[in-house]
Amino acid sequence: QVQLxxxxxxxVKPSETLSLTCTVSGGSISVYYWSWxxxxxxxxLEWIGYIYKTGITNYNPSVKSRVxxxxxxxxxxxxxxxxxxxxxxxxxxxxxRGQGSMLDYWGQGTxxxxxx
Amino acid sequence: EIVLTQSPxxxxxxxxxxxxxxxxxxxxxxxxxxxxxxxKPGQAPRLLIYVASSRATGIPDRFSGSGxxxxxxxxxxxxxxxxxxxxxxxxxxxxPQYIFGQGTRLEIK
Numbered sequence: 001q002v003q004l005x006x007x008x009x010x011x012v013k014p015s016e017t018l019s020l021t022c023t024v025s026g027g028s029i030s031v032y033y034w035s036w037x038x039x040x041x042x043x044x045l046e047w048i049g050y051i052y053k054t055g056i057t058n059y060n061p062s063v064k065s066r067v068x069x070x071x072x073x074x075x076x077x078x079x080x081x082x083x084x085x086x087x088x089x090x091x092x093x094x095x096x097r098g099q100g101s102m103l104d105y106w107g108q109g110t111x112x113x114x115x116x
Numbered sequence: 117e118i119v120l121t122q123s124p125x126x127x128x129x130x131x132x133x134x135x136x137x138x139x140x141x142x143x144x145x146x147x148x149x150x151x152x153x154x155x156k157p158g159q160a161p162r163l164l165i166y167v168a169s170s171r172a173t174g175i176p177d178r179f180s181g182s183g184x185x186x187x188x189x190x191x192x193x194x195x196x197x198x199x200x201x202x203x204x205x206x207x208x209x210x211x212p213q214y215i216f217g218q219g220t221r222l223e224i225k
Contacts, residue, residue: 047212049213061211098214101167
């Protein structure tokens with residue numbers, strides 16, 4: 001059974017960089033595409049981007065200038081960095097596995113609050 | 117960029133009733149690229165339906181998906197208490213890769 005777990009600071013100051021890691025267990029990260037998504041409190045879902053084992057990425061234009069994703073296949077982990085954060089970046093952040101057109105496995109999510 | 121509009125915003129029904137949720141795309145979408153998710157409070161979304169009409173592993177057969185082109189539907193034949201949640205449709209596109217509708221809240225009447 002594939003499981004994903006997000007980790008990282010729950011509080012980030014405005015203008016700083018948000019950093020999260022997703023650890024994948026029960027399956028290899030060397031297959032499929034791996035995505036980050038977020039959900040502001042009380043709102044809908046927004047896809048941030050994905051990364052493949054080779055380092056190929058695809059980012060949502062809405063955050064493309066501020067996002068960097070990386071992958072560490074030796075640790076079965078992939079990571080998200082979002083720079084110059086503001087209060088609008090406060091959200092629950094999810095990692096998920098992309099299998100073609102669908103996102104079939106999700107982490108439980110982690111709340112990141114942007115506040116001084 | 118395709119926009120997905122879900123209706124109604126909130127649907128109030130009783131257990132045992134039939135639920136019909138709509139997802140309309142601003143332009144034609146391949147059925148191969150349309151999925152539905154269920155999200156309960158405090159939980160991550162769960163994949164219900166993929167390629168418009170195929171149930172994901174472990175999803176009860178009271179859930180069904182249909183549609184093509186710009187109009188897609190998620191139907192729950194007989195509502196169980198655990199079905200009351202928020203439902204999202206999702207399209208797999210180009211940029212951005214995954215687009216979601218704004219969600220339909222299914223609440224107990």
